[in-house]
Amino acid sequence: MVNLFGLNLSFLIESAKSVLDIIWIFLKAWWWVFPPFILFPWLIKFYLEYKHEAYANSLEKVLLEIKMPREVERPAKSMEQVFSNFWTLYDPPTWQENWLEGHILLSFSLEIVSTEGNIHFYLRIPKPLISMFRAALYAEYPDIELNEAVDYTKYIPQDIPNKDWDFYGWDFVLTRSSAYPIKTYKEFFEEKDETKEEKRMSALSVLLEGMAEMGKGEHMWVQIIVKPILDEVAWKDEAQKIINKIVNRPSKKEPRSIVGQAIDLLLKGMVPDGDGGGEESKEVLPPEMKMTPGEREIVQAIEHKMSKLAFETSIRFMYLGKRDAFFKPKVKIPLDYSAGISSGNLNGMKPFKETLPKRLPPAISRKRKVYVLKRQLFRRYKMRVSPLFPKGGGTFVVNTEELATLFHLPGQSMAPSLKVPRIESKKAGPPSDLPVE
Secondary structure, three states, X not given: OOEEOOEEHHHHHHHHHHHHHXXXXXXXXXXXXXXXXXXXXXXXXXXXXXXXHHHHHHOOEEEEEEEEEOOOOOOHHHHHHHHHHHHHHOOOOOHHHXXXXXXXXXXXXXXXXXXOOEEEEEEEEEHHHHHHHHHHHHHHOOOOEEEEEOOHHHHXXXXXXXXXXXXXXXXXXXXXXXOOOOOOHHHOOOOOOOOOOOOOOOHHHHHHHHHOOOOOOEEEEEEEEEEEEOOOOOHHHHHHHHHHHHOOXXXXXXXXXXXXXXXHHHHOOOOOOOOOOOOOOOOOOOHHHHOOHHHHHHHHHHHHHHOOOEEEEEEEEEEEEEOOOOOHHHHHHHHHHHHHOOOXXXXXXXXXXXXXXXXXXOOOOHHHHHHHHHHHHHHHHHHOOOOOOOOOOOOEEEEHHHHHHHOOOOOOOOXXXXXXXXXXXXXXXXXXXXOOO
């Protein structure tokens, strides 16, 4: 047989065959041992999803309509305080609650609905916590009314889109990282103590004016799903990294080993120092003093966002209508809403392309894919769930100030043309001389 580098090639082939035979015999006998280890991460994921969904479905939800007086004599800052009180919903599950009972962080949704031009404000919450939400709202808005309402999504054909109805919509995402804040209500008006209500235009008033233009057979829905968080999303760590990068703040160097210092001494002539960082030039001005006004504004805005309570949020928009009334250009209305809270040097909102029910030709089965995307969007809206995608996206972090900008109660003078159900009579307390016995 031919020798290869002094080795018998026939012997090598026979040895390889013997090893392969042994491996094959082992796999035939013990193949069943490996699948559980390979599938274990997937099994854990499916188990937790099943337990979490079962727990979420076990909680009864209630839809409350918020009816406002003609004049809302409270600034948007009051709504921020309401959301700060809502944040107390935060109750992270223990290990046993998570794995054995499927407990999750509870969420709620804020919804603005236009039914043929009539605008309604809704709050969908877990029913056991209704007293907590009522107390938080009445503390800041004592003149409003909270009434239990029937889910308005049930008045729309459940098989939409169909031959009689069509709709379009999407989920929003931020244009940049959650560390950057959006434009908030404080930038729309000058906050003063004597100001009872914001009488200037805001992003929300632009949205409401557009929703008021819905005609017969048209509906427009905006849904904001909110979940209080603390450290579940590591957005603050990312924010701190961005701040450090902007101010050129050097990261702490790891000390060099003795061997490393000896090599540097021999090859580079660097004298070992106490902190192992080598000889560094000291600058008179700190990096913070070299920032431009724009950079300083960004850093201050990020730090301001980090200072307030945060929520993991997803925002969804839908425009629905009968075929003879559906006018697709009206889907631009929520874009005015998102443009109003967008800032060129900070953050903004844009449609999440993964949720857009749109596929350009020559995509295979384009119409079928668009139909499936619409059905998924409608289902997520009815179920009030955030979008889930393997690569992430669809959810982002806002603080209480940003959330109050996205959703607050408008008064008659803020948007006088709106067809919003309002309380005509103002609540008053009992007379001071009323006998108690």
